[in-house]
Amino acid sequence: MGKNMLHFDSDYTAGAHPEVMRRLMETNLEHTVGYGLDEYSEQARRLIREACAAPDALVQFLVGGTQANATVIDALLRPHEGVLAADTGHINVHESGAIERGGHKVLALPHCDGKVAADTVDRYITDFYSDDTYEHMVAPGLLYITQPTELGALYSLAELEALSAVCHAHHIPLYLDGARLAYALAADGADFTLPDIARIADVFYIGGTKCGALFGEAVVAADPARLPHFFPLVKQHGALLAKGRLQGVQFAALFSDGLYLRAARHAVALALRLRAAFTAHGFPPAIDSPTNQQFFRLPNTLIDKLLQYASFEYWGPRGEHDSTVRFVTSWATTDNDIDRLSALLQQWA
Amino acid sequence: MGKNMLHFDSDYTAGAHPEVMRRLMETNLEHTVGYGLDEYSEQARRLIREACAAPDALVQFLVGGTQANATVIDALLRPHEGVLAADTGHINVHESGAIERGGHKVLALPHCDGKVAADTVDRYITDFYSDDTYEHMVAPGLLYITQPTELGALYSLAELEALSAVCHAHHIPLYLDGARLAYALAADGADFTLPDIARIADVFYIGGTKCGALFGEAVVAADPARLPHFFPLVKQHGALLAKGRLQGVQFAALFSDGLYLRAARHAVALALRLRAAFTAHGFPPAIDSPTNQQFFRLPNTLIDKLLQYASFEYWGPRGEHDSTVRFVTSWATTDNDIDRLSALLQQWA
């Protein structure tokens, strides 16, 4: 990518937050035992348990999101069960069949901006068991949601509670993919906290890769009995890092001095400035996203001009005259980046 | 681990070689595309192809060894096939069933210090197909070897050529696990080069985790037709890093200025000093290893004393009077570490 380009294509295009890198450098020459049994990993687990208000929680570090999803879903399901998810869900679309590789069908549900309604889940499960031949079909064994969704939308606390209630009424766990959880917690108008998430989701993961770390995702289960024998399963999935302390050091940094939320708030604030700039030029957001992802429907002529100075992604196929595009901010986005983008809009829009 | 401890427990207890860390820091704020499509990854692939004298080679970065093994083996085998390996092979023992998770049986072979003989492979396959009911058994679909072995032993060039000849005579690929390949190349008396490995093994991987990187393994196939559609398979295995450039930066550093071999030679030289020290005190090596792993049979009394000052591992169960232990060196081991260990031996042995 050009050196002077503006980068709005994703939240994983830069390295790690400088505070995270600093800690990696400071600890680099130390020797520790492997596989996450070291003191830094233990410290990170402790900090995460505190931040979640979940003193007994299982906290296990994995390297990436696809891996975390596949491993958790394998752990939670029996072989005859599948996973309910919005048909836009990352596991249904962009994981190259990682869930099916584990033998499980993704049972796709209708959604709104990537959000699944509690009613939809309830009806699916009720209808399923009212069919005489249900044992010939894949049983809904857990509900997978993303917070925020792949489209930047947020579940409210009430919506999360409703989903949890439906899941528990039907005796299936609720699993929340938090690849971008920081941006949900930092979102404009978010009415839930990390302890709420830890209480409501039977299992979830705190995304590191897209939220300030080089890599790493922290799977959390407030009740560790939810994930028995998770460690060997992580190893079996090839998801156990030899130098596990790398995740420990990074998550310890992210959960010290409020860095995880601080970095996310920075990104969200800039996303809102960016949204305001587009709106001011006649392009309101295509999706109501209070998070670090913003979607706009723009004329192709404008898109082509912007692409000379800024990287961002098409969202769906390019249309004849207009197309939908996505702009993403992160800890690495600066006020100056937004200023420069605004200037471009001022000039062309 | 205590701050003044000597560390000989493994070659993954410290972080990355300082030159690797330096490059990670220097590039941290840059923005690049994800998933290994960036310039640093491309540069690293180019450097590795050069070092392997394999200009067309497929080079794909994965995060860890278990992952690399499971993904490559899945890519190379058909569902009815299994993988031949020494019964000490890492895939047969220490990967929590990652190979079986992919549906493949590990067909364990007898070995000598972790090395499988060409004759053994030839006889296994010949006997297999001479059994009338062979279609009711798992077909040998590839040969897996480690260089050096889990016991520190080395295949000679002639032995590797013989294995390759047997594999090709039976139309199965040879896959070489190079988790510690640097130490093989740097070993005392090694009569093969990286281009030899790239020519002989249909697929192999160049270990980063245990050889100077924070993490990362580079899977190489001189003929890319050996691994068609490898990229989505890597993604499906949860082995594709979002910030793929992290592996690119690290491997580019390791394959610039000869760092990969230089760091390994350092480790091997210290391992040989360590071996000499034990031998001088009446403890010749238990296994003839010219690499960075050294095995000794020591009195438990000596072991208990040493463990107060140095970390190292039991190899197998503790015996009644004597036990076998393993000492491992790495880029992070210093001459002073060996001096201090020698002094302890001088005092007690």
Added chain:
Amino acid sequence: MGKNMLHFDSDYTAGAHPEVMRRLMETNLEHTVGYGLDEYSEQARRLIREACAAPDALVQFLVGGTQANATVIDALLRPHEGVLAADTGHINVHESGAIERGGHKVLALPHCDGKVAADTVDRYITDFYSDDTYEHMVAPGLLYITQPTELGALYSLAELEALSAVCHAHHIPLYLDGARLAYALAADGADFTLPDIARIADVFYIGGTKCGALFGEAVVAADPARLPHFFPLVKQHGALLAKGRLQGVQFAALFSDGLYLRAARHAVALALRLRAAFTAHGFPPAIDSPTNQQFFRLPNTLIDKLLQYASFEYWGPRGEHDSTVRFVTSWATTDNDIDRLSALLQQWA
């Protein structure tokens, strides 16, 4: 089920066609080798090759349809690939996740009465490869169709040729599930023959269970290179019958003296009489099916009366006033059964 009930619930409620049973009895005390290597299986394979005008065809007997689908799909796909199918496809709905158990996603397509259009397939594959991130998604690796469909509809010869052309243009095989293939071949207005099917479908199976046998499905590939090493894969799927000659004897009977088609024509003729009876009483078919399955939308009051004398199935949930029901005929249905049903309609409809 009551002794005087009329049976229209499915085509697998009775045993085998009497000619099939006679041959099983006649050969019962003979000794043969197992696993389908016997003379009867060889004879059946020969007869099927002749009937298909496919002299080199691989013909492998399996026990049931779910098994046949899972085994063939596993044989045809690479791990990163999925199977395109109508979202009503048996593999997508009623096989308890057998395809996903093999690691493959079912890529559901829109359909008309269970039929997938060539255009739909073409557009799916074209769109797939025009997405930059297609390697993060499950690649369409084969097309699965049923003939007749689960809804009794038929692909015409031209439609089959078009599907085949699209598949070959995109280098994926076409697999045809022929659980009820006999009824397709015997259907009113069928414009294709068994040799057409064998030529057009890269792999297909000739259903025995629903078409006169006790059990058994014959997988056929005109070009055996399509299914290399299929035998051990069948064994691995638990689909290899020890007394394989049982399938040989049955299929030899079905493919002698035209029994397979003869029995199906009988069933279809009675299905058409049944359809005429419903139509005459004001209930035209809900789906245009020229095969042994007939679907009607009936008042619940009529359904309830009929259910006292005849077994048949709801198709979908019971409506408030009317519901859709399915009537199925087979070799075991008699003219008298249709007469009795007509009389009931006469009385109540």
Added chain:
Amino acid sequence: MGKNMLHFDSDYTAGAHPEVMRRLMETNLEHTVGYGLDEYSEQARRLIREACAAPDALVQFLVGGTQANATVIDALLRPHEGVLAADTGHINVHESGAIERGGHKVLALPHCDGKVAADTVDRYITDFYSDDTYEHMVAPGLLYITQPTELGALYSLAELEALSAVCHAHHIPLYLDGARLAYALAADGADFTLPDIARIADVFYIGGTKCGALFGEAVVAADPARLPHFFPLVKQHGALLAKGRLQGVQFAALFSDGLYLRAARHAVALALRLRAAFTAHGFPPAIDSPTNQQFFRLPNTLIDKLLQYASFEYWGPRGEHDSTVRFVTSWATTDNDIDRLSALLQQWA
């Protein structure tokens, strides 16, 4: 096979016991619901529960042994677990990797004539958990045994009780493969009954294929909580027969009037006559088998002569002068068959 040949190659070379065939014929034209929900299957389940003195037992019919093993083992294990078995165990050798297909490693144990000792199991599990790195290895999740073994040997009641005690001490289930269970129950000196088996094995199956049926195996768990959701798993494995009543009719016949044991006693009595004949001519059994399989070490010259008149199998590779062969009897073997074989021995041995 020639019409006048004597058949000792296996117990699945003929069809079904005539009483079984008679019942299949008598019921052939009846209509029943599918998938084992019919009255005959219910009757068979009732009869089996009575014969096992296990009034609440889950009884599920599957088609064949490989299928039963793969399905039960999948049901009993978690993804990170493997199955302990004698290295001669059918699942470890002759199922084309069906267990690994389900993701599970077979953990091979040393044995005596196919029998695993309780001590061996205890030591394996104890050693496993005393290894610090056990979570990197495949956990022993169940014990698989065969009764009688693949070599015709029998576990005594005391040996079975000891295995059960070890399993329960280590909290893993005991699964018994009863492919030839009838011959164990009917064996010379058997000191256990079917209720003993049902009490001792957490799950087992009663073999039909090799013991008088055309096909079919009845999986039994005295405590149905051992196999929750077993039905959809059977379907997912492709192991659910549409015309499930076929197994019901056959097992109802086998468990009426003592046919199952009666037919097996006939086979065992003839096996003992055969053994006596060989012993009398200087060929004592190579393995002490009180069941329907008999193994002898014979001169190749004698083997070659016998093979002109009788079919039987080599057991292992042919030796230079002598080879081990297996003779098997079944319900279909006659006194005259043994007389004729004895006459051949009289002439040549």
